[in-house]
Amino acid sequence: QVQLVESGGGLVQAGGSLTLSCAASGDISGVHAMNWFRQPPGKQREWVATISRSGGASYADSVKGRFTISRDAAETTLYLQMHSLIPEDTAVYYCRAMTWRDYWGQGTQVTVSS
Numbered sequence: 001q002v003q004l005v006e007s008g009g010g011l012v013q014a015g016g017s018l019t020l021s022c023a024a025s026g027d028i029s030g031v032h033a034m035n036w037f038r039q040p041p042g043k044q045r046e047w048v049a050t051i052s053r054s055g056g057a058s059y060a061d062s063v064k065g066r067f068t069i070s071r072d073a074a075e076t077t078l079y080l081q082m083h084s085l086i087p088e089d090t091a092v093y094y095c096r097a098m099t100w101r102d103y104w105g106q107g108t109q110v111t112v113s114s
Contacts, residue, residue, distance in 0.1 A: 002026045002103040004095050009108030016085050016112070022078040022095030022105055030099040036069060036080045038091035039107075045094070049080065062088075085112045 008020040024031070036048040049059045049069040057069050068081040078095050092107040 002028055002031065002097045002099065004097055004103055004105035006093065006095055006105040006108040009093060009110045011111045011113060012085055014086055014112055014114050017081070017083045018085065018110060019082065020080040020093055020095075020108060020110070022080075024076050024078065024097060027099075028075060028097070031075070031097045033098045034071065034078045035096040035098070036067075036078075037094045037096060038089075038110075039094070040088070040091040048093070051078070082110070085110075087112045087114045 003025045005023045006020060008018065010018065012018050033050055033052045035050045037045050038048050039045040047060055048063055049057065049067060051057045051069045051071060059067060066084045070079045071077060090110060090112050092109050094107045095105045097103045
């Protein structure tokens with residue numbers, strides 16, 4: 001079992017920055033990649049970024065160059081640094097841990113005002 005708790009969401013003006021965190025606990029030894037997803041209001045959940053066990057990162061085109069995914073050395077905390085935020089980034093942001101099954105956090109709300 002892996003437990004995930006996101007934090008760091010809030011209200012920010014367009015052009016601003018925010019950093020989300022996802023604290024992982026439990027049996028994290030089997031985690032081979034972690035992701036950030038988001039679900040805008042009234043829309044489906046969409047993939048934002050992935051970081052592999054080896055540290056390789058990939059991003060959705062909509063956030064490339066503005067968002068950075070990273071993790072701490074102990075691999076217990078996942079981060080998403082978000083810069084140049086736009087109203088279209090407004091969503092509930094979720095982290096996911098990939099093992100033989102997927103684990104999800106409860107989400108954190110990010111609201112970008114214009």
